[in-house]
Amino acid sequence: MANERILVIEDEEAIRELVVLALESAGYHTVMSAANGEDGLKLAQVHLPDLVILDLMLPGIDGLDVCRQLKNNELTKAIPVIILSAKSDESDVVLGLELGAADYVTKPFSRKILVARVRAQLRQLSEQEDSSEKRHNGLVINDELHSAKLNGENLELTYSEFAIMKLFAAHPGRVFTRNQIINRVKGDGYPVTERAIDVQIVNLRRKLGEWGANIDTVRGVGYRLKSGI
Incomplete structure (x- = not known):
């Protein structure tokens, strides 16, 4: 677990810090974060994280476009994306999943459930490897x-x-x-x-x-x- 890198892209500072703290408390020692889509895309391309947690309502490039760009880029298309958003309409969930997101968690969210979803995605990668x-x-x-x-x-x-x-x-x-x-x-x-x-x-x-x-x-x-x- 300690070797896995997670990138959190979330513009609300309080939520961003909460997610980072939840992941670090769960044993994920390498957690990066960005407050907007542009910075998030740069971090993803440079550091190639094992997983991305992505808000949809971001300033500048919105989360759906970030997801689209991640999945259209040869360097990052295999990285699983968990969307974390207050947009809970069925159409928003479906669109996010159709763009290639691996999972969709709605706000307000449970820290335990979010960590469990992260673990599930990383475990799936590990099982493929093993x-x-x-x-x-x-x-x-x-x-x-x-x-x-x-x-x-x-x-x-x-x-x-x-x-x-x-x-x-x-x-x-x-x-x-x-x-x-x-x-x-x-x-x-x-x-x-x-x-x-x-x-x-x-x-x-x-x-x-x-x-x-x-x-x-x-x-x-x-x-x-x-x-x-």
């Missing part, structure tokens, strides 16, 4: 057997290379920064440099041969496995 077998266009990653095969042939991967490939395969299309890869693979605070991740990606691509082209470098951000393969 599922025993993942398949992508001839690549098979089996966590239970700790095996990796490409077109039926065994791949000789190191522990770290296997963990990176498992992470990518669980979240195709999602961009991970080098620091996020270190935290997910080694744990928070592990003494590994970001340059070491670059070296491991090079080694992975070499071992994967032509298939290695499916691991994208997102310049200035990190790496991802292409979606739709």
Whole structure:
């Protein structure tokens, strides 16, 4: 839980602080916040949080447009969004969900319910990551057997290379920064440099041969496995 990053986009200071405090009290140590849509979008693109909590009635760019932009951006489209809004009409809820939001919580809200919804979304991501077998266009990653095969042939991967490939395969299309890869693979605070991740990606691509082209470098951000393969 401590490694997960959450971004709160809410213009009302009292509510923003309440949400941040509720999340921190629940054990989420990296909680960022923004008071408007423009700043929220910038933070999302730079820090690539694991989850976004989004108000709809924001100054400038409204929440629906923020959600739309997040879901139309290759860097951020895989990030789950929980809408937190006083707009409780069925049409507002439906529109938010149709734009790609994962959940919709109406104000006034219960701190416990909001935290439970956050945990549910993050648990779903974790379960996708932890599922025993993942398949992508001839690549098979089996966590239970700790095996990796490409077109039926065994791949000789190191522990770290296997963990990176498992992470990518669980979240195709999602961009991970080098620091996020270190935290997910080694744990928070592990003494590994970001340059070491670059070296491991090079080694992975070499071992994967032509298939290695499916691991994208997102310049200035990190790496991802292409979606739709």
